Every structure is written in structure tokens, then in C-alpha cells.
Amino acid sequence: MALRQAHGIKxxxxxxxxHFSGLEEAVLKNIDACKELSDITRTxxxxxxxxxxxxxxxxxxxxxxxxxxxxSELEVQHPAAKLLVLAAKAQQEEIGDGANLTISFAGEMLxxxxxxxxxxxxxxxxxxxxxKGINKAIEFLEELVEEGSDKMDVKNKEEVISRMRAAVASxxxxxxxxxxxxxxxxxxxVCPKNPLNxxxxxxxxxxxxxxxxxxxxxVRGMLLKSDAVGSIKRVEKAxxxxx
Numbered sequence: 001m002a003l004r005q006a007h008g009i010k011x012x013x014x015x016x017x018x019h020f021s022g023l024e025e026a027v028l029k030n031i032d033a034c035k036e037l038s039d040i041t042r043t044x045x046x047x048x049x050x051x052x053x054x055x056x057x058x059x060x061x062x063x064x065x066x067x068x069x070x071x072s073e074l075e076v077q078h079p080a081a082k083l084l085v086l087a088a089k090a091q092q093e094e095i096g097d098g099a100n101l102t103i104s105f106a107g108e109m110l111x112x113x114x115x116x117x118x119x120x121x122x123x124x125x126x127x128x129x130x131x132k133g134i135n136k137a138i139e140f141l142e143e144l145v146e147e148g149s150d151k152m153d154v155k156n157k158e159e160v161i162s163r164m165r166a167a168v169a170s171x172x173x174x175x176x177x178x179x180x181x182x183x184x185x186x187x188x189x190v191c192p193k194n195p196l197n198x199x200x201x202x203x204x205x206x207x208x209x210x211x212x213x214x215x216x217x218x219v220r221g222m223l224l225k226s227d228a229v230g231s232i233k234r235v236e237k238a239x240x241x242x243x
Contacts, residue, residue: 027117030080031110037081038107040074041067045100046170067100068092097167154195160184175213185218 043050044065054062056073064070071085084106088099113126152159161180168183169176190202206225 028114031114033078033081034084034110035107037076037084038103041070041100042104045104067103154191155188157184157188178213182216182218189220
């Protein structure tokens with residue numbers, strides 16, 4: 001007996017695949033998924049953001065307010081929400097900060113777009129309006145750039161500190177004065193002649209039990225947390241052979 005096959009696009013897809021179309025099935029469902037993702041990270045935004053407890057598929061626990069870590073460990077599968085995750089990762093890789101703002105801001109823009117869609121506006125009209133908003137926002141951003149940033153001396157500690165203070169304060173509010181001095185000192189020491197070739201792996205952070213933030217210091221050279229094996233603890237003018 002011949003089986004009756006479905007007509008249209010469902011006939012071209014493998015068994016188990018689904019096809020959604022229209023306003024309610026596709027557009028609004030995608031917006032809801034993105035809103036749920038932004039609601040997860042939004043409460044962790046800013047210096048007073050709350051930590052999240054994330055348990056991945058290996059039962060490893062993460063307690064963090066870093067959005068890049070949260071979304072990477074959540075393993076988001078929804079296609080639309082995955083675009084927000086990719087945007088946050090691109091922001092983190094390019095700038096090193098702002099992953100949470102990217103997701104939260106995109107979620108709020110989609111929340112506003114949802115209301116406009118329900119009012120009857122077409123998605124293309126909303127995109128046109130957002131593009132005009134982007135152009136206006138860029139004009140304001142140009143005015144907020146600190147003068148001399150395009151030709152700043154990366155070896156000048158004061159100039160470096162003035163430009164990193166906002167980013168550090170967003171992570172450790174109230175401790176930016178102490179941290180900025182340490183970060184600037186460490187980064188300037190390992191900065192190559194071409195700043196574009198700067199490698200963050202050249203700066204290592206080691207935590208020692210029993211100390212606090214005010215006990216932190218910058219050590220020029222290699223730092224090993226473990227104690228030396230043997231009775232010799234200190235050698236002056238030592239020579240190391242190349243293996």
C-alpha cells in the first residue's frame with residue numbers, strides 16, 4: 001500500500017524536521033528565546049551584578065557573573081539565541097569586555113521590536129528604524145572618545161590607566177585604583193614594540209592563600225606557586241643550561 005507523502009517543504013525535509021512560518025510560529029518564538037537568554041545574563045550586568053551558579057554537562061560547577069562564561073557553559077541550542085551567543089563571543093574576543101551588554105542590549109531591542117510587530121509594523125520597517133538609531137548612536141559615541149586615544153603612548157602608565165579604569169570598575173567596583181596600577185605596570189612590561197602583537201598570556205595571575213588584594217604586587221620574571229624541591233632555596237647569578 002502506498003504511503004501518502006506530505007506536500008510542500010515538509011516533503012523535502014528528513015523525518016523529524018519541522019518547518020515554522022508566519023508571525024506567531026517563527027518571528028515571535030525566536031524573539032522569546034532571545035529574551036529568555038538576555039534575562040539570564042541581565043541580572044549579572046554591572047559592578048553590582050549577581051553571580052550565577054552554572055552546572056555544565058560534566059557536572060562541573062561555575063559561580064560567576066561573567067556572561068561569556070555563562071553562555072558558553074549553557075550550551076545554547078536554539079538557532080536564534082545562538083546568534084546572540086556568537087555575538088557575545090565575538091565581542092569578548094575583539095574587545096575583551098562587553099559580552100553581557102551585547103546580550104542584554106540585543107534582548108531589549110528585540111523586546112521593543114516585539115511590541116512594534118504586534119502593533120502591525122513589518123520587520124523590515126523596524127530594521128530601518130534601528131539602522132537610523134545606530135547611525136545616531138555612533139555620532140554620540142564619537143563625542144565620548146577620550147582625546148588622543150588614537151595616538152596614545154602605550155608605555156605611558158597614566159594614559160593607560162585613564163583608559164582602562166571604566167572596564168576594570170565594571171568588574172571590581174571600588175578596587176579600580178589598586179587594580180589599574182597593577183594591570184598597567186604588568187602590561188607595559190611585556191608590551192612588544194608593536195602593541196598589536198600584545199599577547200595576554202605573557203601576564204600570569206597567581207593567587208596565594210592568606211593574602212588580600214592590597215598585598216598584590218607585580219613580579220618581573222617567572223613565578224612558581226609551589227615550593228622548591230630540595231634544600232637549595234636561593235641562588236644568585238645562577239646559570240641555566242639550554243636543554
